[in-house]
Amino acid sequence: MSVKDYLRERYFPHMWCPGCGHGTVLNSLLRAVEALGLNKNDIVMTSGIGCSARISGYVDFHSLHTIHGRALTFATGVKFSKPELKLLVPMGDGDALAIGGNHFIHAARRNIDMTAIVMNNRIYGMTGGQFSPLSGLGKKATTAPYLTIDNDFDVVELSRAAGASFVARTTTYHALEAVDLLKRAIDHKGFSVVEILSQCPTHFGRKNKEGDAVNMLELYKANTAKIGSKALKENPALLARGIFVDENRPEYCEEYEKIIQRATGGKK
Amino acid sequence: MARLKLKEHAINREWCKGCGICIHFCPKQVLELDSMEKVVAARPEDCICCKLCELRCPDLAIEVLTDQDEKNE
Numbered sequence A: 001m002s003v004k005d006y007l008r009e010r011y012f013p014h015m016w017c018p019g020c021g022h023g024t025v026l027n028s029l030l031r032a033v034e035a036l037g038l039n040k041n042d043i044v045m046t047s048g049i050g051c052s053a054r055i056s057g058y059v060d061f062h063s064l065h066t067i068h069g070r071a072l073t074f075a076t077g078v079k080f081s082k083p084e085l086k087l088l089v090p091m092g093d094g095d096a097l098a099i100g101g102n103h104f105i106h107a108a109r110r111n112i113d114m115t116a117i118v119m120n121n122r123i124y125g126m127t128g129g130q131f132s133p134l135s136g137l138g139k140k141a142t143t144a145p146y147l148t149i150d151n152d153f154d155v156v157e158l159s160r161a162a163g164a165s166f167v168a169r170t171t172t173y174h175a176l177e178a179v180d181l182l183k184r185a186i187d188h189k190g191f192s193v194v195e196i197l198s199q200c201p202t203h204f205g206r207k208n209k210e211g212d213a214v215n216m217l218e219l220y221k222a223n224t225a226k227i228g229s230k231a232l233k234e235n236p237a238l239l240a241r242g243i244f245v246d247e248n249r250p251e252y253c254e255e256y257e258k259i260i261q262r263a264t265g266g267k268k
Numbered sequence B: 001m002a003r004l005k006l007k008e009h010a011i012n013r014e015w016c017k018g019c020g021i022c023i024h025f026c027p028k029q030v031l032e033l034d035s036m037e038k039v040v041a042a043r044p045e046d047c048i049c050c051k052l053c054e055l056r057c058p059d060l061a062i063e064v065l066t067d068q069d070e071k072n073e
């Protein structure tokens, strides 16, 4: 299969702005799915609301474009009724960690087998550039014309503490690395989180004078480094990329199956 | 593995939005925007088939076809 075989080409060109990182996340994700040789009939993508969430319309998998913040909730329902399916759950930073924050931590805590992808552009892109729980201090947004005073979440630390058994981070500049991390996350049994920094040149970039998409990618290149690299040791201010958690822990659907067996005395 | 040899850059002009990402990060300055703000392979002979342009394109508008692709199909 080629990457295009996983696309609903009839909806292209897509709705994202020129240079929007969300398109590169889609690109990387399709390559990961292709490399794993997954059958598209075995994949379900659920998404909420946001520019990011529009991704579910472009993939030729089973897809559910649902409500803001609830992509993981719908995914949980699907996975629980059909545990044999692969669940891919891409979310915006607002979708995943503002309105959907509670769903996020509880899905992680249960360690239910699905892949959460946080398409982190540090802003509410779709609604015009309001700040999000991932914007961070001292940023400009429509709702913060005099700069934000809110601290941001660290998606990696939050996911780890909440119980995710696979946690990774990369950026849209590091597309080859993104493909690799997504492959491992999808292959992992349990709740996987992959945070991908994804540029929104239209709102975050423009308001924060980060220039165009090309310049924003240059910043991802300059401001991040691989876990264990010399660059990171020499400059701890860089944002670490790579795999932070990769553990085998009891998975929710499998544990539930055991409950069924116990309750029915093994007759089911 | 033998070195990949370029067949062509398949560029989907309907999908390309001229963001310039592929052009800026091409290690060999193979690509350019034309007068319609669409990408073209101006110096295909310099292409090393690293496929970074294809991997980073947010619009899935560029594909680097090599002699290997034919053999795989």
Ligand SMILES: Cc1ncc(C[n+]2csc(CCOP(=O)(O)OP(=O)(O)O)c2C)c(N)n1
Pocket: A049, A050, A051, A052, A053, A068, A091, A092, A093, A094, A095, A096, A099, A119, A121, A123, A124, A125, A126, A127, A132
């Ligand atoms: C219940 C509800 N509240 C608010 C909204 C308005 N809304 C739509 S998208 C969005 C935020 C989008 O930001 P993010 O999730 O980061 O996605 P992005 O557009 O940046 O990719 C909001 C607040 C909504 N659709 N539904």
Ligand code: SF4
Pocket: A015, A016, A017, A019, A020, A021, A022, A051, A052, A121, A125, A126, A199, A200, A201, A202, A203
């Ligand atoms: S507003 Fe931002 S996030 Fe939305 S499509 Fe445009 S660049 Fe992408």
Ligand code: SF4
Pocket: B015, B016, B017, B018, B019, B020, B021, B022, B023, B038, B039, B056, B057, B058, B059, B060, B061, B062
């Ligand atoms: S990265 Fe894609 S959309 Fe951007 S200029 Fe190149 S081919 Fe066009």
Ligand code: SF4
Pocket: B025, B026, B027, B028, B029, B030, B031, B046, B047, B048, B049, B050, B051, B052, B053, B054, B064
């Ligand atoms: S394959 Fe590599 S060298 Fe060739 S055009 Fe693309 S980025 Fe440039």
Ligand SMILES: [Mg+2]
Pocket: A050, A092, A093, A094, A119, A120, A121, A122, A123, A124, A125, A132
């Ligand atoms: Mg966002």
